Amino acid sequence: MSITYFRRLHYSRLPLRCLHTANSEPTSTSTSTPNLFSDPLFKSKVSELISNQHWSQLKDLIKPFNPTSFLEQLLDSRFDSSSILGFFRWSQFYQVYHHPLEHLCRVLVLLVNDKKYPKVRSLLHDFVKNGKTYTVSSVFHTLLTCSDNVCANSIIVDMLVLSYVNNGKLDLALEAFRRAGDYGFKLSVFSCKPMLKGVVKEGKFEVGELVYKEMIRRRIEVDLYTFNIVINGLCKAGKLNKARDVMEDMKVRGIMPNEVTYNTLIDGYCKRGGDGKMYKADALLREMMEQGVSPNERTYNTLIDGFCKDDNVGAAIKLFKEMQLQGMRPDIVTFNSLIDGLFGDGKVDEALGLRAEMIRLGLEPNIRTYNVMINGFSKLKMFREAKELFDDVMKQGLDLNVLTFNTVIDAHSKAGKMEEAVALRELMLSKLICPTISTYNCLLGGYYRDGNVGAAKELLEEMEKKSVMTDLVTYNIRIDAMCKRGESRKAVRLLDEMSEKRLVPSHVTYNILMAGYCQDGNPKAAVTIRKRMEKEGKQPNIVTYNVLIKGFCQKDKLEEANALLNEMLEKGLVPNRITYDIIREEMIDKGFVPDIDGHLYKDTVNC
DNA sequence: TTAGGGTTAG
Secondary structure, three states, X not given: OOHHHHHHHHHOOOOHHHOOOOOOOOOOOOOOOOOHHHOHHHHHHHHHHHHOOXXXXXXXXXXXXXXXXXXXXXXXXXXXXXXXXXXXXXXXXXXXXXXXXXXXXXHHHHHHHOOOHHHHHHHHHHHHHHOOOOOHHHHHHHHHHHOOOHXXXXXXXXXXXHXXXXXXXXXXXXXXXXXXXXXXXXXXXXXXXXXXXHHHHXXXXXXXXXXXXXXXXXXXXXXXXXXXXHHHHHHHOOOHHHHHHHHHHHHHOOOOOOHHHHHHHHHHHHHHOOOOHHHHHHHHHHHHHHOOOOOOHHHHHHHHHHHHHOOOHHHHHHHHHHHHHOOOOOOHHHHHHHHHHHHHOOOHHHHHHHXXXXXXXXXXXXXXXXHHHHHHHHHOOOHHHHHHHHHHHHHHOOOOOHHHHHHHHHHHHHOOOHHHHHHHHHHHHHOOOOOOHHHHHHHHHHHHHHOOHHHHHHXXXXXXXXXXXXXXXXXXXXXXXXXXXXXXXXXHHHHHHHHHOOOOOXXXXXXXXXHHHHHOOOHHHHHHHHHHHHHOOOOOOHHHHHHHHHHHHHXXXXXXXXXXXXXXXXXXXXXXXXHHHHHHHHHHHOOEEEOOOOOXXXXXXXX
């Protein structure tokens, strides 16, 4: 029996409306279309051609038909789901044909009913990646018109959310998550977990928190990994108390925190824990041990790095020894953190000793090690050593990156060697390493330090021309330079320019401006900046107090300076070396007497 | 499936 036979046989039976060309605009056909498969021979031939993937023969056979009508007939005639999927895919990919959403939903329902989940996932993936973009509500609505099976529909929607996430369409995933309940679809942890992960990765912590709350409200199972993602999001948002609450919640729900949970929280405290953060982070280490959760290398690395950045290398070294006593081997991350901390503490010999120690243990210094060391030398004004190390790294043929160049450019600009700094930028360009805004900021700071306002202006113009986006640091550098030139009032006007560029001034910005006014001999104007800062929701920090106290001291307004010192102590801010070395000493010289709590009193007898 | 280290501004 030839194909021509089938064509002749059925061509005559077809209603005119089905005789479209294959690539005509798809339309959903009505149920009044005659059944093409009433002839068992035709049905069996089609079935055979599809299952054997004889697509050219099938194409020949159904040439006169609209593929959408043909698909609808296949669906109505209860063909097996594999055949229907086979035809669906073939017609879509080889005939560039977009079937109506309704047909896709019907195919999906069929596949779910047959428990062919990988095929559902694959079809949805293609639909999301390559298909026409439908609104979430149109997909949900169409699905409901095709099937009233809540379970099957929920599986499809769950997999749809996952496809949105996997194809970078997080907004659509979130909308689907939000609207699923309205349509009676129940999502699972399989889609919510990757969605949460994506949300946290994009820094949308508030959204992540809402998703978590909604998961709990909708009684969607939350597993250990999902709790860890939620805790990570809260930690990154600085909501450490809430992160701890979630850890308690998980225990109540019978899920015990693991080392990842604790490591995430410890990292949160190290980076955003505020006053006494390292005490709290260390307490968490002890707590996890008491709870029978063993710390690992990452736990110690996180704490060691935290202590180093908190100017407490002593505590970091103690943990370094503790981890080794417990049988853990420090790795490259441990050493890099410690070397950075030791340089920051001015302990160059110990830092170099650690580098030797890591090499002895078979750990090769990596580019981060070198960046830390170049930066360390530079901060200690050991510019010759910084340059020698950089040259050494170049000779070794290690992969230098943009941070290496930024570090070494900054070292040169701080040493007042602007010609070399500019030459280094040329060198990085020749190595196809693209300068970042930090590269420009390092150069800009160098020019201003040199008093070369003209070169700084030219660089700013170049940045504008090249559409380099200026950032908060660029403005802080510009504001600082203006203040140092005695143009504090002009510098304040840059705050408006920042606002136009949607840049939010930081503590550093305000502190620079306050220091500018104090340097101008106008601490009262500095206080107005403080008020502006507080209005923006930023409380004065230790630097703010140091700047203001110094400003009042220099004007011999010691009562005001003392009031600020007391205010700082009452707020629980711990005076730092600058407070003691420069300010308090100056006040004591001028007749103030310190007491055991750090407060100062006017010595009326000796004054 | 989840967690750690390097640059620029006070």
